[in-house]
Amino acid sequence: MTATVRPAGDRAVLVELPDSSAAVRLAQALTGRAEFVDVVPGHRTVLLTWAGERRPQELEALVESALGSGPPPGPVRRIEIPVVYDGPDLDEVAELVGLSPDEVVRRHVAAKYVVAFLGFAPGFAYLLGGDERLEVPRRANPRERVPAGSVAIAGPYSGVYPRDTPGGWRLLGRTSTTLFDPEQSRPALLAPGDRVRFVAL
Amino acid sequence: MNEVAVVRAGALTTFQDCGRPGFAHLGVPPSGAADPPAFRLANRIVGNAADAAVLEATLIGPALRFARPALVAVTGADAGATIAGHPLERGRAAEVPAGVVLELGGCREGVRAYISVRGGFAVDATLGSRSHDLLTGLGPPPLREGDLLHVGTEPARPPQRAEIVPARGEPTLFVVPGPRDDWFPSEALAALTETTWRVAAASNRIGMRLEGPALARLDRGELLSEGLVTGAIQVTSGGRPIVLGPDHPTTGGYPVIAVVVARDLPLAGQLAPGSSLRFAEYHAAPKPGNV
Numbered sequence: 001m002t003a004t005v006r007p008a009g010d011r012a013v014l015v016e017l018p019d020s021s022a023a024v025r026l027a028q029a030l031t032g033r034a035e036f037v038d039v040v041p042g043h044r045t046v047l048l049t050w051a052g053e054r055r056p057q058e059l060e061a062l063v064e065s066a067l068g069s070g071p072p073p074g075p076v077r078r079i080e081i082p083v084v085y086d087g088p089d090l091d092e093v094a095e096l097v098g099l100s101p102d103e104v105v106r107r108h109v110a111a112k113y114v115v116a117f118l119g120f121a122p123g124f125a126y127l128l129g130g131d132e133r134l135e136v137p138r139r140a141n142p143r144e145r146v147p148a149g150s151v152a153i154a155g156p157y158s159g160v161y162p163r164d165t166p167g168g169w170r171l172l173g174r175t176s177t178t179l180f181d182p183e184q185s186r187p188a189l190l191a192p193g194d195r196v197r198f199v200a201l
Numbered sequence: 202m203n204e205v206a207v208v209r210a211g212a213l214t215t216f217q218d219c220g221r222p223g224f225a226h227l228g229v230p231p232s233g234a235a236d237p238p239a240f241r242l243a244n245r246i247v248g249n250a251a252d253a254a255v256l257e258a259t260l261i262g263p264a265l266r267f268a269r270p271a272l273v274a275v276t277g278a279d280a281g282a283t284i285a286g287h288p289l290e291r292g293r294a295a296e297v298p299a300g301v302v303l304e305l306g307g308c309r310e311g312v313r314a315y316i317s318v319r320g321g322f323a324v325d326a327t328l329g330s331r332s333h334d335l336l337t338g339l340g341p342p343p344l345r346e347g348d349l350l351h352v353g354t355e356p357a358r359p360p361q362r363a364e365i366v367p368a369r370g371e372p373t374l375f376v377v378p379g380p381r382d383d384w385f386p387s388e389a390l391a392a393l394t395e396t397t398w399r400v401a402a403a404s405n406r407i408g409m410r411l412e413g414p415a416l417a418r419l420d421r422g423e424l425l426s427e428g429l430v431t432g433a434i435q436v437t438s439g440g441r442p443i444v445l446g447p448d449h450p451t452t453g454g455y456p457v458i459a460v461v462v463a464r465d466l467p468l469a470g471q472l473a474p475g476s477s478l479r480f481a482e483y484h485a486a487p488k489p490g491n492v
Contacts, residue, residue: 006380009460010485012430014380027226038225040428042452047428049225053463118228119426119452122337126426180227182327182339188227 003063012049015063020044020116020128022067024193027117029066035059041117041192043126077194081160083109083151084201087171089139093153096136105200107131108172113158113196118188123162123180125190130158142168149174151198158198202323203352204268207344208302211263213405214344215333216324217315219252224328225451229339231431232332232447235313235406235470239277243317246274246294248358253321254331256344258314260473262305263344265316267297271352272319272360278311278471292363294319311471319360323353335406335448372472374444374465375483376434381424381456385436389416393434393442393458394480402474406448408435409469411478415440416458426452432461432469434480444469 003026004016017023020043027041030048035056040047048063050056085105094101113127130153138154143166146152150161152169161167162179179189190196217240220233234240234257244253256263262280267273274294275282282289285301297303308314324331324341333340344350382390392414401410416436429435433445435455444461446469461469462483472478 007377007460008380008428008430008457009377009432010462010464010483012460014427031226037222038231038428040225040451042427043425045425045427047225047430049222049430051222117426117452118226119428120228120450122224122228122339124228187224187229187328192226 003067005060005063008047010053011051012047013059015046015048017044017046021114024114024116025071026063026066027192028072029069030062033062035062042119043116072193077191078197079190079194080197080199081151081175081177082199082201083173083175085173087151087173089152089170090172093134093136093170093172097133099133104134104172107134108153108158109198109200113198115190115192115194115196116157117192118190121162121165122182123188123190124159125179125188125194125196127158127196128156130156136170138168139170142166146171147174149176151175203271203320205271205318205350205352206266206268207263207346207348207350208266209264209304210344210346210348211258211305212261213259214263215257215259215335216254216322216341217257217332218254218330220332220447221328221330221334221339225428228451229328230334230336230448230451232330232334232340234315234332235447236277236311236315236467238467239313239315242292242363243274243276243315244321245361246276246292246363247272247317247319248356248360249317249319249321250356253317253353254324256316256322258305258308258316260312261307262314262316264302264304265350266300266302269299271297273297273303274317274363275305275314276317277314278308280305280308280314282314294360294363308473312473313471318352320353320355323351336450337448372468372476372478373481374461374469374478376459376461376480377483378459379457380460382458384419384421384424384456385458386417386419389418389436389458392416394482397477397479398442400472400474400476400478404474406446408443408445408449409472411442411444413442416442418456424454424456426454429453429457430460432463432466433457434459434461446470
C-alpha cells in the first residue's frame with residue numbers, strides 16, 4: 001500500500017493514504033503506541049504527533065509495518081442508534097434528491113455505516129457508507145444552534161451532533177443516545193472503525 | 202482552605218494547565234496554557250507541581266481578594282500586577298496578606314499573563330485537565346465577578362528562585378512548509394514569508410487571524426477533513442491565514458500551508474491584536490551522526 005508522509009511542523013506528520021478504511025486501519029494499529037501523543041485519523045489521512053524535539057526513530061518503517069499488519073485484534077464494535085425521523089430538513093432533502101421523505105428515511109436506515117473519524121466537536125463522528133443517492137451539500141446558511149442528538153447528513157457523511165452547537169448539516173431526525181460524556185471511562189460512544197446502524201423509531 | 206474572591210474578572214480569565222493531549226481522535230482540542238513556558242515558570246516560582254492549575258488572564262487581568270495569606274506569582278505578559286497597590290515584580294513570588302487584593306491591569310509585552318498561587322487553584326478536572334476550552338466549553342468556565350475560587354493543598358516543595366524571563370525577540374515565527382503547501386502556487390509561500398502580517402482583532406485561543414494580502418490557492422476542489430496541530434496556518438477559501446491556537450478544532454478542511462515550529466508557539470500565544478509578525482522558513486539543524 002502506498003502512503004505519503006508529509007511534514008506537519010516539527011512535531012507531527014500527516015500520513016496520506018488511498019482511502020478511509022486504510023486510514024482507519026493505520027490509526028487503529030498505531031493508537032496507544034508510546035511514540036505518539038495523538039493519532040488522529042481524517043478522511044484519508046492519519047496525523048501522528050509526538051512530544052519533544054526528537055522525531056520517533058524509524059517513523060516511516062513504523063508506518064510501513066503498521067500498514068502491512070492485518071485488521072486489529074478483537075471484535076468489530078457494532079452500535080445501533082435509535083432515531084425519530086422528524087428532522088426539520090427531511091422534506092427539503094427529499095426534494096433535493098428527488099425521493100419521497102419516507103424513501104429518504106428508508107435509505108438512511110438501510111445503509112451500513114463505518115466511523116471514519118471524529119472531529120468538529122467532542123464525540124462528533126463522521127460516518128461513511130451512506131446511500132450515495134442521499135448526498136446533499138451543506139446548508140448555505142448554517143444554523144446558529146443545532147440541538148444535541150440531531151441526526152444529520154452532508155456530502156458523503158452522516159453524523160449525530162453530541163451537543164448543541166452551530167452546524168450546517170441537514171437534519172433528518174433526532175436520537176436520545178448520548179454521544180459524548182467526559183465523565184465516562186470511554187468518553188465517546190463512537191470510535192474510528194465502529195460499524196453503525198440507524199434504527200427508525 | 203484558602204478562598205479567593207473574584208473582585209473583577211478581567212477581559213477573559215481562564216483556568217489552564219497542561220491541557221488534554223491524547224484525546225484529539227475524539228474531537229477534543231489540546232487546550233492548555235497558550236504560553237507554556239510562562240505557565241511552567243508561574244508554578245515553579247511558588248513551588249507547585251508542574252501541572253498545577255493557574256489562571257490565564259487575557260488583555261486585561263482580574264482582581265482577586267485572598268481570604269488568607271497566600272504566596273502568588275505572575276508571569277507572561279506584563280499586566281502591571283499590584284498587591285494592595287504595591288507593584289509585584291513579574292516572575293517573583295510574593296505574599297498576599299489576608300483580605301488583600303491582587304490586581305492585574307492591561308497586558309503589555311504580550312497579551313496573556315499567568316497567575317499562580319502556592320497550592321494551585323483547586324478546580325474539577327475534565328478528561329484529566331482543568332483547562333477551559335474556548336471551542337468546546339470543556340473544563341471550568343471562565344472567571345466571573347463574584348466567583349469564589351479555592352486554593353489546593355500546600356506542596357512539599359519550597360518556592361523556587363525565578364529564572365530570568367527571556368526577552369521576547371522580534372516577532373518572527375519559524376515555520377515548516379506543508380502538509381498542504383502543494384495546494385498553493387509558489388508565490389503564496391513566498392508571500393507568507395515576505396509579508397509583515399498584522400494580528401486581527403478577531404483572534405483568540407482557537408485561532409489567530411492575520412491581516413495582509415490574500416494568499417492565492419490552486420484550484421484543487423475541496424480538501425477532505427484531516428487532523429490539525431497547534432500552530433498550523435490554515436488558509437480560508439478567501440485566502441486568509443489563521444494560525445491555530447491551543448483550542449483549535451481537531452480536524453478541518455482548509456489546506457494548511459505551513460506549521461509554526463513548537464519552539465515559537467509561546468511567542469504566537471503572546472501576540473496582541475494589532476501587532477505585527479513575520480514568518481520565516483525553518484531549517485532544522487543537521488542531526489549529529491548524519492552523513
